Amino acid sequence: MNALFKALDDPTRRKIIELLREKDLSAGEIAEAFNISKPSISHHLELLKKAEVVVAVRKGQFIMYSLNTTVFDELAKWVMDLLKKDK
Amino acid sequence: MNALFKALDDPTRRKIIELLREKDLSAGEIAEAFNISKPSISHHLELLKKAEVVVAVRKGQFIMYSLNTTVFDELAKWVMDLLKKDK
DNA sequence: TAGGTATTTAGACAAATATCTAAATACTGT
DNA sequence: ACAGTATTTAGATATTTGTCTAAATACCTA
Numbered sequence: 165m166n167a168l169f170k171a172l173d174d175p176t177r178r179k180i181i182e183l184l185r186e187k188d189l190s191a192g193e194i195a196e197a198f199n200i201s202k203p204s205i206s207h208h209l210e211l212l213k214k215a216e217v218v219v220a221v222r223k224g225q226f227i228m229y230s231l232n233t234t235v236f237d238e239l240a241k242w243v244m245d246l247l248k249k250d251k
Numbered sequence: 252m253n254a255l256f257k258a259l260d261d262p263t264r265r266k267i268i269e270l271l272r273e274k275d276l277s278a279g280e281i282a283e284a285f286n287i288s289k290p291s292i293s294h295h296l297e298l299l300k301k302a303e304v305v306v307a308v309r310k311g312q313f314i315m316y317s318l319n320t321t322v323f324d325e326l327a328k329w330v331m332d333l334l335k336k337d338k
Numbered sequence: 339t340a341g342g343t344a345t346t347t348a349g350a351c352a353a354a355t356a357t358c359t360a361a362a363t364a365c366t367g368t
Numbered sequence: 369a370c371a372g373t374a375t376t377t378a379g380a381t382a383t384t385t386g387t388c389t390a391a392a393t394a395c396c397t398a
Contacts, residue, residue: 173260
C-alpha cells in the first residue's frame with residue numbers, strides 16, 4: 165500500500181492513470197499528453213509499475229502501458245473500512 | 252484531492268488516521284503512539300488538517316483531534332470510478 | 339499572576355523527489 | 369549491419385519533506 169499511496173501522490177501520475185483508464189497507451193503517447201520530458205514520464209511510469217498500478221508490455225518497438233485495477237480493489241477496501249460506522 | 256493524496260502518502264499519518272478511527276484523541280495522546288517528537292506529530296496533524304482529514308477542537312488545555320470522513324467519500328468515488336468497467 | 343502542562347511555531351538539516359540533458363539500450367526495416 | 373525510432377538509464381540539480389531542538393503560545397490552577 166505504501167507504494168500505491170506514493171504513486172497516487174502526484175498530479176502527473178494521477179493524470180496518467182486517468183489516461184490509461186480510457187485506453188492502453190505507449191510510453192510515447194503518454195509523454196505527448198504532458199509538457200514534461202520523456203525521461204521524466206518514464207520515471208513516473210516506473211513508480212506506477214512498482215506500485216502495480218500499471219503493467220508494461222513490449223509490443224515491437226513500443227512499450228504499451230495498461231492499468232492494473234486489482235490494486236485499487238485493496239484501496240477501495242481500505243477507504244470503505246474507514247467509512248464504516250461501527251468501529 | 253491533491254492535499255488528501257499528500258496526506259495519505261506517509262505511514263505515520265495513515266496510522267494517525269487509524270488511531271482516530273477508534274476514538275478522538277488529543278495531540279499528546281497521538282504523539283505517545285509514536286517514537287517521534289511532538290513537534291513532528293504536530294506537523295503531521297497540520298497536514299491532515301489541511302487535507303480536511305481531521306478536525307481539531309480545543310478542549311481546555313488539550314486539543315482534540317477527530318476524523319472528518321467526508322473527504323473519504325470523495326476518495327471512494329474516485330476509486331470507484333476507476334474500477335467501473337464501462338469506459 | 340506565577341508555575342505547570344499541552345501544543346505549536348521557528349529554524350536547521352538530511353533524505354527523498356521531480357525534473358532536466360546526455361547517453362545507452364532495444365527494436366525495425368532496408 | 370546501419371540508420372532511425374522508442375524508451376530507459378545515468379547523473380546532476382533544485383525543491384519538498386520529515387525530523388529534530390529550542391522557543392513561543394495557550395490554557396489551567398493555586
